[in-house]
Amino acid sequence: FDQRDGVIWYDGEMVPWSEANVHVLTHGLHYASAVFEGERAYGGKIFKLDEHTRRLHESARLLDFEIPYSVEEINAACNALLREQGFEDAYVRPIAWRGSEMMGVSAQQNKIHLAIAVWDWPSYFDPAQRLKGIRLDIAEYRRPDPRTAPCKSKAAGLYMICTISKHAAEKKGYADALMFDWRGYVAEATGANIFFVKDGVLHTPTPDCFLDGITRRTVIELAQRRGYELVERHIKPEELDDFEQCFICGTAAEVTPVSEIGPHSFTPGEITLTLMNDYTKEVRPAKAEPQKQMAAAIS
Numbered sequence: 001f002d003q004r005d006g007v008i009w010y011d012g013e014m015v016p017w018s019e020a021n022v023h024v025l026t027h028g029l030h031y032a033s034a035v036f037e038g039e040r041a042y043g044g045k046i047f048k049l050d051e052h053t054r055r056l057h058e059s060a061r062l063l064d065f066e067i068p069y070s071v072e073e074i075n076a077a078c079n080a081l082l083r084e085q086g087f088e089d090a091y092v093r094p095i096a097w098r099g100s101e102m103m104g105v106s107a108q109q110n111k112i113h114l115a116i117a118v119w120d121w122p123s124y125f126d127p128a129q130r131l132k133g134i135r136l137d138i139a140e141y142r143r144p145d146p147r148t149a150p151c152k153s154k155a156a157g158l159y160m161i162c163t164i165s166k167h168a169a170e171k172k173g174y175a176d177a178l179m180f181d182w183r184g185y186v187a188e189a190t191g192a193n194i195f196f197v198k199d200g201v202l203h204t205p206t207p208d209c210f211l212d213g214i215t216r217r218t219v220i221e222l223a224q225r226r227g228y229e230l231v232e233r234h235i236k237p238e239e240l241d242d243f244e245q246c247f248i249c250g251t252a253a254e255v256t257p258v259s260e261i262g263p264h265s266f267t268p269g270e271i272t273l274t275l276m277n278d279y280t281k282e283v284r285p286a287k288a289e290p291q292k293q294m295a296a297a298i299s
């Protein structure tokens with residue numbers, strides 16, 4: 001992945017992809033003082049870019065560091081990089097971390113770096129499998145208690161248990177894993193939030209110890225527009241048998257139906273497929289951007 005053509009935005013410069021390196025004594029590498037974002041561009045426009053950049057700033061603040069670029073500067077850098085790389089549809093990955101000036105748990109004076117990479121990432125899950133629904137394992141690790149980790153930060157360190165859980169699931173032939181939270185309630189997948197449907201009503205876990213995803217909030221808005229009833233609440237594992245439909249959602253995963261969670265099975269149905277299509281429409285900018293329409297009206 002590190003030997004590609006193109007450029008990476010690195011501390012304000014466009015650097016050749018293969019030269020965008022860090023030192024091995026980087027604090028972010030040793031002590032996980034790193035936060036990142038995952039964004040998608042559709043038709044040349046990054047969906048909810050400003051929300052992502054604001055979350056990046058907040059993630060860093062929760063790890064006690066401040067990114068030395070404003071939200072506006074980061075938005076502009078993401079857009080400039082997307083144009084420079086010539087992508088219409090792409091995945092965008094900003095990451096901020098503490099540098100290598102000092103080694104040790106405390107590194108208050110270490111420089112804060114920011115890099116942004118853009119690449120082609122068509123479908124997070126096997127496209128053929130996606131419509132039928134993907135299979136989820138049940139993870140051994142649980143989402144931590146908010147008193148043990150800054151769970152609202154999209155912090156690199158919080159992904160350690162996600163990678164272990166996803167690997168364990170993949171080794172058993174599953175696409176991903178469902179994680180419970182520290183109390184034993186249903187929480188989320190390793191990189192996406194989860195929704196269920198029963199008797200025409202949507203149910204989704206209260207995001208009180210994991211990321212309240214931007215896609216999750218978009219799906220809630222789309223469900224409201226459709227007039228669907230939606231309940232945000234704590235969901236017990238025993239309830240998994242009662243639900244008829246299930247889907248996960250995230251920037252990379254988009255809206256992906258789920259057919260199995262361990263011994264529980266679901267059939268992708270009308271509500272899931274409707275929201276999947278609504279999401280696809282929502283993320284794509286309208287053919288003519290308002291500015292262009294205005295220009296056309298004036299001329």
Ligand code: PMP
Binds near residue numbers: 038162192212214216
């Ligand atoms: N939970 C986790 C653990 C994630 O990694 C992601 C992806 N960022 C999400 C939820 C969904 O967040 P979003 O919709 O903002 O991408």
